[in-house]
Amino acid sequence: MGILDSVNDVLKKYSSGGAENTANAPEHFDQVAKAAPTGVIAEGLAAAFRSDQTPNFGTLVGDLFSRSNGEQKAGILNHLLASAGPGVLSQIGSSGPLTELLGSAGRGITADQAQGISPEAVQQLATHAEKVDPSVVDKASAFYAQHSTLVKTLGGAALSIALAKVAERQRAA
Numbered sequence: 001m002g003i004l005d006s007v008n009d010v011l012k013k014y015s016s017g018g019a020e021n022t023a024n025a026p027e028h029f030d031q032v033a034k035a036a037p038t039g040v041i042a043e044g045l046a047a048a049f050r051s052d053q054t055p056n057f058g059t060l061v062g063d064l065f066s067r068s069n070g071e072q073k074a075g076i077l078n079h080l081l082a083s084a085g086p087g088v089l090s091q092i093g094s095s096g097p098l099t100e101l102l103g104s105a106g107r108g109i110t111a112d113q114a115q116g117i118s119p120e121a122v123q124q125l126a127t128h129a130e131k132v133d134p135s136v137v138d139k140a141s142a143f144y145a146q147h148s149t150l151v152k153t154l155g156g157a158a159l160s161i162a163l164a165k166v167a168e169r170q171r172a173a
């Protein structure tokens with residue numbers, strides 16, 4: 001009996017890849033996230049981040065960032081900056097608090113520092129990071145898989161895609 005068997009009925013609703021249950025997707029995602037390993041949830045999130053049925057990766061990350069607490073903001077910023085590489089700010093034309101923080105490079109961004117960064121700056125950073133290092137989507141997915149309460153705010157379409165990927169993985173197991 002697999003670990004996801006306890007939510008098998010929920011996953012069956014998404015196994016055809018259909019998004020007919022978008023209204024219930026946040027509740028279903030919560031149930032599945034409590035039962036599934038974070039790696040499986042991360043795969044589902046990566047599928048949602050890459051889907052042409054959802055806003056682009058940068059937009060989704062910017063939205064999640066706006067709803068995050070300080071520690072979550074710092075965590076995703078540090079992942080994005082590590083993937084984007086040095087000189088990222090000159091390439092995306094960013095200025096302001098993010099540029100000031102990176103002037104003291106070498107240290108990670110703290111929760112307090114992250115509070116001063118705008119979601120728009122994070123959206124630009126995420127978009128650029130994805131172009132430079134497409135695996136940033138997987139890294140961000142692994143990060144957000146640990147924060148399922150936050151992820152539930154993505155909306156029904158994105159969560160339906162994530163659940164369909166989890167259902168696909170469950171069928172293959």
